[in-house]
Amino acid sequence: MVRFAKGTTALMVALLLSTAANAQQRVVKYNADYDPIPLAAMEALIADFEAANPDIDVQLNNFDHEGYKTAIRNFLTADAPDLANWYAGNRMAPFVAAGQFMDVSDVWEANGLGDSLASAKASMTIDGKQWGVPYTYYQWGIYFNRDAYKAAGVEEPKNWDEFVSNCEKFSAAGIDCLTTGTKALWPGAGIFDYMSLRTNGYEWHMDLTAGKIAWTDQKVKDVFAQWARIQPYITKNHAAIDWQDAAALLVQGKAANYVMGNFAVGTFKEGGMTNDTLGFMVFPEITPGLARAEEAPTDTIHIPAGAKNVEDAKKFLAFVASADAQTKWNNAQGQLPVNKNSTVNSEDPYLVAGFEMLSTATGGIAQFFDRDAPAEMAKAGMEGFQEFMVKPENLDAILERLEKARQRIYK
Amino acid sequence: MSANWKANQRRLAPWLFLAPGLIMFLIYVIIPIFQSMWLSFYDWDGLGAKTWLGLENYRELVDDDAFYTSLKNNVIWLLLYMISVPAGLLIAIFLNQTIGGMRLYKSLFFFPFVISQVVVGLMFSWFYAPNFGLFYNLIEWATGTGIAILAEDKYVTYGIIAAGLWPQIAYVMILYLTGLNNVAPDQVEAARLDGARGWKMLWYVILPQLRPATFIAVVVTVIGALRSFDLVSIMTDGGPYGSSRVLSFYMYEQALSEYGYRMGYGAAIAVVLFAIMMVFISGFIWKMWRDETER
Structure with a gap:
């Protein structure tokens, strides 16, 4: 009987805690442009992230791939999410120049990304700062x-x-x-x-x-x-x-x-x-x-300058930059992880060949x-x-x- | 107040009734026209700060090959689109008979106007598509080598216009069909008694009575030709290498497409397009004005 009472109390407490957690969840809004396969991969990644950070709720808002290129210009200024997909290199330059992307050099600094994402650092850097996190590329x-x-x-x-x-x-x-x-x-x-x-x-x-x-x-x-x-x-x-x-x-x-x-x-x-x-x-x-x-074009995630929940968005960026997350996402999608500590699906001859080709491209x-x-x-x-x-x-x-x-x- | 209202009621009432429409027209048409003109003096990417350029955008336009290609294509569109007026008339006259099932035939002929331009564009691009397209295979069968209309800079504009004519002819046809309903039978009968037949009947008796319909048909055809955007966008995206662009598409490309975001330059093209349209619009308005004051 005592044991039973203990059990119910524990259950009650657990229930209370979980509802409390729900009530306190902080929302991270994420605008993306995935086709079905990468979308599923990203949803799996988000589930992992939320499991590790139960107090954060990442809300993925997926756009049509072509339409996204126009939409991003509108939502960055009008209704900025906390995270947004985009591309490295000169494609992000207009947004950086217009002050629409946030400097995330501190995320790079704190997580040692300059080392683990070294191959893509140059293409993420404008004016000596990093403006996003690369998570995949393909040869x-x-x-x-x-x-x-x-x-x-x-x-x-x-x-x-x-x-x-x-x-x-x-x-x-x-x-x-x-x-x-x-x-x-x-x-x-x-x-x-x-x-x-x-x-x-x-x-x-x-x-x-x-x-x-x-x-x-x-x-x-x-x-x-x-x-x-x-x-x-x-x-x-x-x-x-x-x-x-x-x-x-x-x-x-x-x-x-x-x-x-x-x-x-x-x-x-x-x-x-x-x-x-x-x-x-x-x-x-x-x-x-x-x-x-x-x-090897690189796909990236950025934090818009108008983001409301910057702190959690940065947490997510650090997570996406991690070797495990990149291994998982890229294996599902059949692309190459940027993080050098990630592993490539060895069953896929094209990925293996691509990885080999890119890592020996002097x-x-x-x-x-x-x-x-x-x-x-x-x-x-x-x-x-x-x-x-x-x-x-x-x-x-x-x-x-x-x-x-x-x-x-x-x- | 009430005395004032009574005195001026007849003068004010029409304006009150017009007000909702006028305000909408002002906000969505008139003001944007001037905003575009204003914007065309700037360099602006839609995000950052605007820089004043003065007439620089127009100077660049004068020196821009792509602009001349678009302008030339617009002229071709205007000229060839006019085919839809006689063609629509012909079909209307052909369909203006009392035979069983005529309603069905009429609706079949009208069908292309009902479907969306996007669908028309898709159907025609499959029609022209290399390797599996019907038209491509026909040409291949007849001449030995297929021609991919949409990949040839010489033919591409004509290929798109052909697609545009299909619904446009249907539109003109329906205008003429309603016009033909209003042709006075007594005049036709009188003309017949006087021995008018065939072409003479058409030219001297029927056509003059169809003048209002012809006017509207020409107006919608001109407008249709000048704003030909959807078909170009769907069928070729302006390609191959920009040879099927028209002004409206070029404007969109410069201002709003993936590689564009030159708002000022796009606005300058819009202003030129507006000027061309203005020529026609003022012509039409002048004619309508004249017709009404004559009455």
């Missing part, structure tokens, strides 16, 4: 269809010349050597970035996107001269199709290679490709001896053309790349137009 490279390689009787290329001569053989076999879908423009920029990184190296590419190099420079023309060698073998009509349509061409074996980000693996596999038919390779070397640089890691260059320049550039891939004969006019844009944009 770009060439995804290829092994069956198409077999059908054309072609080996994996070891360098650029072999890649180009392969293209001739693919063409003879009626297969597009390289496919892309530039209706939304950005896939073409992936090809440009690699042409540029491989022809002139990382430092030069960064100078170009920072507006320090004229687009009419001979070295820019060198990049396009290399690009022109494969231009005839790129899928015709790429300007009318989306990247998913081009992915279908690769899946069907109508195209052999695709310069893409690792997020496309899911689409390839939905189309029926397996680890046996879908290959991944590092973009081949063009100028011999250049330190190899790679492309040249540097670029974000992506539309994150390294300011928005206006990115738009003008990507249109130019698309036009070049359709009408290479317009190159001089394109470069002059880009140079004009550069002189206006980087004043």
Whole structure:
């Protein structure tokens, strides 16, 4: 009887405590732009965080991915959440310059992130301060269809010349050597970035996107001269199709290679490709001896300047930056953790290859053309790349137009 | 007060009734027009501080190839969109018969106007799509090589206009159908007694009576052509490399799209578009004014 009474009291106390906790929960509002798979991963992460911090309630408010890019400008000024997704590099510069993101250098300092997130520190730093926390990135490279390689009787290329001569053989076999879908423009920029990184190296590419190099420079023309060698073998009509349509061409074996980000693996596999038919390779070397640089756009979380619950938001940032959280999220999503103490899912050959490729990239890691260059320049550039891939004969006019844009944009 | 009200009631009442509409019009149309004009003298990214540029945005516009592409496309839109007026008339006359089931045919012809422009754009982009599109395959079957209309800078604008004409013709048709209902049968009969048939009947008897309908048809077609935004946005996003842009799309792109946020420059384009529209609008208003005062 006594025992029973003790039990009920304990139960009562527990109940009281839990309701009290509920009543005192502090809310952290988090605006994000996840597709279904990463959304589930983030919800799992939030559940872990809330389990560790029962007094905090993270309310995830998910937006449509494309719509988010417009919405963020409104909600940052009108109704700021406590956390918001965005991107590293130049893409966050306008918000930092306008004072819309909060300096979170103290989170970096307190959690030793300068060490564990070292690879992304430069792209998170503006004016010597850090403005957010990176939690994932993904490599770009060439995804290829092994069956198409077999059908054309072609080996994996070891360098650029072999890649180009392969293209001739693919063409003879009626297969597009390289496919892309530039209706939304950005896939073409992936090809440009690699042409540029491989022809002139990382430092030069960064100078170009920072507006320090004229687009009419001979070295820019060198990049396009290399690009022109494969231009005839790129899928015709790429300007009318989306990247998913081009992915279908690769899946069907109508195209052999695709310069893409690792997020496309899911689409390839939905189309029926397996680890046996879908290959991944590092973009081949063009100028011999250049330190190899790679492309790996980083996704980040920031605290808006108008956040109401800064303290708990910072707790969440520290949690997302931790090795365990990044391991968990990235394994669920099939991307790479930024934290160097995280582990990569060893069952996924593309992740393993990507991790290996990025950790040995001595040249540097670029974000992506539309994150390294300011928005206006990115738009003008990507249109130019698309036009070049359709009408290479317009190159001089394109470069002059880009140079004009550069002189206006980087004043 | 009440004496004052009684004296001026007849003069004040119309304004009171108009007031709600006028206030809305002022807040949502007139004031924004002047705000846009004001904004077009600034450089502003929508977040930070505005910087006064004076006429710099317009100077840049004069030197902007993309602006001229958009302007040219707008002209093409205006000219080709006019096809919908005779085409709509033709279908209206064809459908203006008393046969069983005519209502069904009429609704079928009117159908494209009922569906959303976004849906029209999607349907046509599939129609033109390389590899699986019906149009693409037809061309491939006829000539041996398919043409992806939406990837060719030469054809893309025409491809989009064709998509726009489909609902627009239906719209014009319905305007003419109602107009044809009001054609005086006695005049037609008298003309027939005088031996008018076919084209002569159409030109001298029917068309003059359809003048109000024609006027409205031209007005909605001009407006439709100038504000052609949704189809461009859905079908090509202005591409390939910006060759299918029109002014309204270019304005949106510069001011509000992912890589834009040049509010001032977008506003400058809006002002130019407004000036072009103003030419037509004042023409229409002048004509309406003249018609009413003549009566």
